[in-house]
Amino acid sequence: MGAHVSIRGWLQCDERQLVAIQEIISAYEDGHYTDGWGTPRRHVNWIHYVFYGADIRESALGWFTDQLGEIARIPASDGDLDLVQRLFLAGHETGGTSEWQVRDGQLFITPAGIRHEYLGA
Numbered sequence: 001m002g003a004h005v006s007i008r009g010w011l012q013c014d015e016r017q018l019v020a021i022q023e024i025i026s027a028y029e030d031g032h033y034t035d036g037w038g039t040p041r042r043h044v045n046w047i048h049y050v051f052y053g054a055d056i057r058e059s060a061l062g063w064f065t066d067q068l069g070e071i072a073r074i075p076a077s078d079g080d081l082d083l084v085q086r087l088f089l090a091g092h093e094t095g096g097t098s099e100w101q102v103r104d105g106q107l108f109i110t111p112a113g114i115r116h117e118y119l120g121a
Contacts, residue, residue, distance in 0.1 A: 003058040003095075007036070009088025011050040011102060016077035017084050018048040024070050033060055052088065061090075068100065068107045089116060 013021060018039075025037050036054030056064060074084050088100040089112060097112040 003093040004055045005058055005061060006055045006091040007088060008053045010086050011084055012086045013048050013084045014077055015048060017074050020074045021050055021071050024067055028067050065107060068102055072102045072107050073105055
C-alpha cells in the first residue's frame with residue numbers, strides 16, 4: 001500500500017500571483033490529491049493565501065513538490081518585488097517531519113527538528 005505523508009501549510013501571494021498559482025494547480029489536477037488545495041471563502045484585505053492539507057502517498061511527493069517548485073518561481077508582479085512565499089510541514093509515517101520553505105524563488109526542504117515533534121506525522 002505504501003507510506004503516507006501528511007502535508008499541511010500555506011502560501012502567501014498577491015492577486016496576480018494567485019491567478020498563476022491557480023493555473024499551476026489546475027495543470028496538476030489529478031482528481032484526488034488536488035482537492036487538498038483551498039482558499040478563504042472571501043478575500044480579506046491585501047494579501048492572498050492558498051492552503052494545502054492532505055495525507056498523500058509517498059509516491060505522490062514528486063507531484064506535490066513539482067507544483068511547489070513551479071509556484072515558487074512565479075515572478076513578482078509589482079514594484080514591491082514580493083515573491084510567493086511561506087511554509088509547509090510534511091510528516092512522513094516513517095521518516096519524520098520536514099519543513100518545506102517556499103521563498104526566494106525556490107523550494108527549500110530541511111528536517112523540521114524537535115520543535116515540530118508535537119505535531120506528529
